[in-house]
Amino acid sequence: MATLRSLLNETRLPKNEARMVLAHLLEIHLQLPKSALLTHDETELSDAFVKEWVLLEQRRLDGEPIAYLIGKRGFHVIELMVGPGVLIPRPETELLVDLGLDQLQRLINNNNTLNESECSLNMLDLGTGSGAIALAIAASQPNVTVVATDASQAALDIAQQNAARLKLGNRVSFCLGHWYGALQTLGNTHHRFDLILSNPPYIQADDPHLSKGDLRFEPPSALTDFGSGLTCLSTIIDGAIAHLKPGGLLAVEHGFDQSPAVLERLALAGFEDIKPHRDLAGHWRVASGRKAI
Known part of the structure; x- marks a missing residue:
């Protein structure tokens, strides 16, 4: 009979990958935690x-x-369900989340009348995918309400399942449509946000990766x-001023070599306080700009 130890010894997968898959199967078949890879490694x-x-293993x-x-x-502080219909969340995108949280905390600190038991701030996530x-x-x-859009109904279905599972x-709110056009489903095309974040498609069509x-x-x-690779980024940047409150922040993820072009686009769109941000690997990964007050 096969055991966890024998499967690990015989697999052609890297051991760290094999352990991830086996931990998943332990949870499904035996309702056991990951630690059982050590404590139950001789279980038949x-x-x-x-x-x-x-x-x-073969897949x-x-x-x-x-x-x-x-x-x-x-991803960040949460775990997300993912599937072939959505982009797999990556650690680089956590930089966007951290920048967004800094912006929201700054607004809270600057507004002494804000009641922390109420959702007084709002944010827009364009192209939400899994909802990451x-x-x-x-x-x-907890002091923010979020509108998340995507052009894919399959992606929104997964994002909504994640929201329900996380009790959020x-x-x-989830809106189907392309970029700012999706906001029409809210019944107010002039919706304004304290924060807009997006990780749009930015890989050039002929990129071998x-x-x-x-x-x-x-x-x-x-x-x-x-x-x-810059089409979606340009659409998001060009439309952001009209959908931000005064002092609101836009931050977008981009390719490692796209920073100069994205920063230039932010300037042309009329943003202030424009900044590039490095990811943990040292690459310029995110650009941000603020709407004038």
Whole structure:
């Protein structure tokens, strides 16, 4: 009979990846935590367990992302359900969340009359995907309501499931549509926000990375604008001033080599206090600008 130890010893996967998949199967089949990989490593496994392991192992060997295999991914302070219909949240995007939280806290600190038991601030997440940015903000800052948009109904379905599972649905609204056009479903096209965040498709259409690694399995429309990589970023930046309150902040994620172009676009759109921000790898990954007061 197979055991956890024998599967780990015999797998062709890197050991860290194998442990992630096995931990997922332990939770499903035996209702055991990850620590059981050590404490129950000689437990004999059922045929159903081994059969599913063999299937998932092969899918990973074929290149499918682990996040899709186990159906979840940790992001910031939350865990999200993910699937082939959405981009897999990445650590680089947590920089956007941290910048957004700093902006919201700054507004709270500057408004002594703000009642912390009420949701007095609002934020827009354009192209929410799994809901990563919107839900991480809502989970970390109870004093904000969030509007999250996406052009994909499949993505919004996953985001709404994540919101319900995290018990954040009462503070997050979801709108189907392209960028600011999705706000029409709110019944007020002149909605203004304290904060706009977005991680839009910014990979150039001919970038070879699109045919490598996890990107091969993720939805192309969440990765590339099928052009220069700057089309969606330009649309978001050009429309942001009209949808921000005075002093409101826009922050967008972009490619490691796109910072100069994005900063220039922010200046042309009339933003002030324009700043580039590095990710943990030292790459310029996010650009932000503030609407004049």
